[in-house]
Amino acid sequence: MATPLALQLLNTLLASEYVLLVATRAAHWNIEDASFVPFHELFDKQYNQISDLADSIAERNRQLGGVAFGSMREFIDHAFLTETSSHIGDARDFVTNLISLHETFISKATKTMEFFEETEDDDVTANQLQDWIGQHQKMLWFLKSHKFSN
Numbered sequence: 001m002a003t004p005l006a007l008q009l010l011n012t013l014l015a016s017e018y019v020l021l022v023a024t025r026a027a028h029w030n031i032e033d034a035s036f037v038p039f040h041e042l043f044d045k046q047y048n049q050i051s052d053l054a055d056s057i058a059e060r061n062r063q064l065g066g067v068a069f070g071s072m073r074e075f076i077d078h079a080f081l082t083e084t085s086s087h088i089g090d091a092r093d094f095v096t097n098l099i100s101l102h103e104t105f106i107s108k109a110t111k112t113m114e115f116f117e118e119t120e121d122d123d124v125t126a127n128q129l130q131d132w133i134g135q136h137q138k139m140l141w142f143l144k145s146h147k148f149s150n
């Protein structure tokens with residue numbers, strides 16, 4: 001059985017994953033760019049990957065005896081990531097924002113992984129966090145590898 005703090009940290013990650021999920025979906029919808037199609041498709045692919053990650057975080061929470069957040073209000077109230085308002089933007093606009101969100105997520109998830117390793121003594125959850133962080137690093141790499149010409 002996990003401590004209340006451990007469960008809270010997982011729910012905070014879940015809430016933040018949902019902010020990133022919606023931001024990625026909004027990018028898929030509202031991008032207008034000369035390179036529309038590849039970014040529209042990349043954001044769609046990453047949306048699905050983030051959705052799977054959120055599912056894994058919620059299910060780990062349940063396995064440890066917690067109650068997974070399941071409301072938009074809880075996601076917004078507890079996320080450490082901040083939403084931006086809806087707008088039409090170009091690829092650079094959305095990619096820049098998503099890079100920032102992934103970097104913050106990775107930083108916080110790394111601290112959570114260390115907590116599970118050192119304080120919670122739960123290597124299984126720590127290893128899962130390592131996998132989730134790796135997936136975020138790969139998405140970040142895709143976003144960062146496009147070099148804008150101007």
Ligand SMILES: [Fe+2]
Pocket residue numbers: 028044
């Ligand atoms: Fe779509």
